[in-house]
Amino acid sequence: MSEEEDVFRIVIDPKDHRDLPRTVITDCPSDLMNKTGSWRTLRPIVDKDKCIKCGICWKFCPDVSIHVKEEGAEVDYDFCKGCGICAKECPVDAIEMKKEEDYV
Amino acid sequence: MSEMKIVSGNYAAAYGSKLSRAEVVAAYPITPQTEVVEKIAQLVAEGEMDAEFIKVESEHSAMAASIAASNAGARAFTATSAHGLALMHELLMWASGARLPVVMTNINRAMGPPWSVWADHHDTLAQKGTGQLQFFCENNQEVLDSVIMAYKICEDEEIMLPAMIVEDAFILSHTKEPVEIYDQELVDDFLPSYDPDYKLDVDQPLGFGSLGMPDWYMDFRYKIFEAMEKVPEKVEEVNQEFKEVFGRDPGGLIEEYKTDGVDVLIVTMGSISSTSKDVIDELREEGHNIGLARLRTFRPFPVEKFRELIKGVNVVGVLDRNYTFGHGGDAAREIKDAIYGHHEPIVKDYIVGLGGRDLTPKILKNIMEDAIALQDKGLDKEIEWVDLKVNQKRWRR
Numbered sequence: 416m417s418e419e420e421d422v423f424r425i426v427i428d429p430k431d432h433r434d435l436p437r438t439v440i441t442d443c444p445s446d447l448m449n450k451t452g453s454w455r456t457l458r459p460i461v462d463k464d465k466c467i468k469c470g471i472c473w474k475f476c477p478d479v480s481i482h483v484k485e486e487g488a489e490v491d492y493d494f495c496k497g498c499g500i501c502a503k504e505c506p507v508d509a510i511e512m513k514k515e516e517d518y519v
Numbered sequence: 520m521s522e523m524k525i526v527s528g529n530y531a532a533a534y535g536s537k538l539s540r541a542e543v544v545a546a547y548p549i550t551p552q553t554e555v556v557e558k559i560a561q562l563v564a565e566g567e568m569d570a571e572f573i574k575v576e577s578e579h580s581a582m583a584a585s586i587a588a589s590n591a592g593a594r595a596f597t598a599t600s601a602h603g604l605a606l607m608h609e610l611l612m613w614a615s616g617a618r619l620p621v622v623m624t625n626i627n628r629a630m631g632p633p634w635s636v637w638a639d640h641h642d643t644l645a646q647k648g649t650g651q652l653q654f655f656c657e658n659n660q661e662v663l664d665s666v667i668m669a670y671k672i673c674e675d676e677e678i679m680l681p682a683m684i685v686e687d688a689f690i691l692s693h694t695k696e697p698v699e700i701y702d703q704e705l706v707d708d709f710l711p712s713y714d715p716d717y718k719l720d721v722d723q724p725l726g727f728g729s730l731g732m733p734d735w736y737m738d739f740r741y742k743i744f745e746a747m748e749k750v751p752e753k754v755e756e757v758n759q760e761f762k763e764v765f766g767r768d769p770g771g772l773i774e775e776y777k778t779d780g781v782d783v784l785i786v787t788m789g790s791i792s793s794t795s796k797d798v799i800d801e802l803r804e805e806g807h808n809i810g811l812a813r814l815r816t817f818r819p820f821p822v823e824k825f826r827e828l829i830k831g832v833n834v835v836g837v838l839d840r841n842y843t844f845g846h847g848g849d850a851a852r853e854i855k856d857a858i859y860g861h862h863e864p865i866v867k868d869y870i871v872g873l874g875g876r877d878l879t880p881k882i883l884k885n886i887m888e889d890a891i892a893l894q895d896k897g898l899d900k901e902i903e904w905v906d907l908k909v910n911q912k913r914w915r916r
Contacts, residue, residue: 432738437679437746438618439739441726449730473603 455497457512463487463508472501472510495519521702523869528691531698532624532660532684535666536570539622541596542713545573545584547603549691550636552626558888570596573598582610582621587621588728592718594670600688601628601642614681615650617728619788620673620713621681622666627789627840628688629874631699631821637875638687640788640841643816650743652682652750655788657774659696662686664761664769667701671710671757673852677749679715687790687840688875701765709764736764737740737801747819749775754816770813777827778810783865783891784848785811786837789877791871797819799881807891815848822857829858834865836890837852838883840872848903865893868902882906886916 429435459481466487475481478496481488490511494499502510526534532555536544544563546556562568571588572802575581579601585595599607603878604625614621643653654669656662669682686692717725729741751772758771776796778784787795792813799811812828814821828833839848846852851868858864869886872878886905893899906914 432741435735435738435742436717437742438616438727439729439731441729443726473617 422454423437450493452480452491452493453497455492456515457467457497457499457503458492458515458518459490459493459497459499459510460494461488461490462509462511465507466509467509469506471504475500521705522699522700523697523702524764524823525695526659526698527554527628527693527695527873528540528656528686529657529686529693530558530664530763531662532666533558533562534698534700535624535663536596536622537562538663538701538703539596539667539670540594540707541568541570541683541714542828543571543585543586543588543592543595544597545575545581545595545601547578547581547915549578549600549603551600551628551688552603552624554625554692555624555640559596564682567826578606582607584613585621586614587615587719588616588617590617591619592675592713592715592720594713594910595621597623598625599623599634600626602631604642604646605630608649611646611651611681613728613783614893616739617629618648618660618679618743619681620672620679622669623663623681623780624666624684624686625883626688626692627685633874635874636688637688638790638840639873639875640662640685640839640849641873643683643685644841644843647818648851650680650747651746651818653816654684655817656779657770657790657792657813658688658833659686659691659694660698660767661769661798662691663700664765664767665900666705667710668761669750670706670713671760672750672753674715675753676716678753680743680746680750685789686798690790699765699767701715705764709760728736735874746912749752749820751816751821751823770815772816773828774813774815775814775828776811779808781808781832782894782909783807783809783834783836783887784829784832785809785887785890786792786835786854787811788814788838788850789840791838791840791883794810794878794880795883796878798887801880801884802891809887809891817853818849820853820857825854825857826861829864830862830866833906834867834890834893835894836867836869836886838869838871838886840867842870842873851902865898867898867900868895868904870904871906876906878906879915881916885916
């Protein structure tokens with residue numbers, strides 16, 4: 416699926432303005448299709464041995480992109496923009512921000 | 520049965536929204552618009568009007584709530600004035616960008632400072648680029664008529680844009696005139712209920728107002744341009760239909776008063792038009808070939824209609840009850856823009872009546888005689904500030 420179709424799925428494959436609805440209207444939930452994780456330049460890496468599963472990172476994440484599971488905090492890299500708030504707030508320094516370019 | 524009532528311009532707007540069966544009204548009071556809100560609140564409270572009345576904390580919220588209601592498929596109405604309208608600015612553009620036919624009335628009031636509550640068109644004209652259709656009313660009946668017509672125009676699937684019905688502070692808003700309150704059934708036949716193809720619906724969720732990347736944003740703007748280009752024809756069409764159903768002609772894009780083959784054309788907007796027409800009659804009796812064009816639809820600007828109107832005219836005298844900072848008044852500037860490259864008469868811009876300064880028949884006659892004189896002497900100055908303290912003797916003589 417092309418990027419355009421992601422944004423305007425209500426019309427499949429618009430060629431020009433004549434195919435568009437009168438204003439921007441998207442299928443719901445449109446945000447799930449717009450993977451903002453691609454904007455990231457820094458990647459949070461969780462050290463699960465250090466993680467105490469307190470949930471502070473989950474509470475502070477502005478993009479709802481970190482979830483605390485059985486084995487510790489887990490980052491949703493499809494949507495994490497790499498702001499680093501989780502790493503800053505972690506009381507046991509279990510999250511480290513690393514260069515994204517080392518992972519792609 | 521239709522009924523004649525003696526009502527203010529504010530009440531006329533309120534009754535207009537009631538007859539249009541507005542379903543959601545979100546508004547915040549501001550002088551001189553307060554009565555519109557009070558009257559609607561009363562009509563809703565007494566069960567005469569079937570609408571949700573939302574008390575909001577600001578004009579910004581009033582338009583935001585109206586937008587949300589319209590997005591959910593409800594016919595939405597609001598009202599404001601001057602500084603309240605300025606506070607709405609962001610949402611005025613949201614309404615047009617989201618293609619929502621919210622109709623509002625704005626009571627034209629001067630912007631401060633100096634603090635003022637009196638008539639002046641600056642507030643409305645400062646919003647001319649927001650995608651709102653703008654209709655300037657001459658009397659209270661036209662306020663009521665225009666609210667009903669605006670919904671019909673704006674909800675057309677080819678248009679889908681918001682509109683402002685504007686009336687002059689106090690001169691219309693607080694002055695009572697006989698206004699025909701039409702039979703509800705007649706209005707219902709003229710204005711069917713609002714049923715947009717896309718709307719907020721929990722059973723069929725859609726996302727509204729999301730991101731438009733650079734490769735698509737411009738194409739959405741072009742769609743608004745296309746809609747705007749269709750408005751003039753739609754205004755005339757709805758005006759004609761209104762005339763047939765209600766027996767009254769609000770004037771369409773431009774109301775022409777004795778304009779056939781005139782040498783001098785006076786252009787007015789809003790309530791000063793009535794007094795000006797009397798003065799036109801007087802001057803015609805004195806043998807002057809002069810007529811008046813009342814600019815009723817300012818947005819979109821009736822470019823084609825103006826080009827037709829000025830054919831054969833020597834002088835166009837534009838009465839601008841506004842000074843939109845920068846050059847002169849807005850109407851004169853738009854007229855020059857419209858006629859550029861076509862027949863080009865002398866256009867003189869008269870800045871008049873700012874902040875509610877009175878415009879007497881005597882002043883208006885002096886302005887028109889000044890315009891007539893330009894035929895022989897040519898344009899003396901492009902922008903004339905009329906009835907300043909420094910030149911009052913000349914204009915009041």
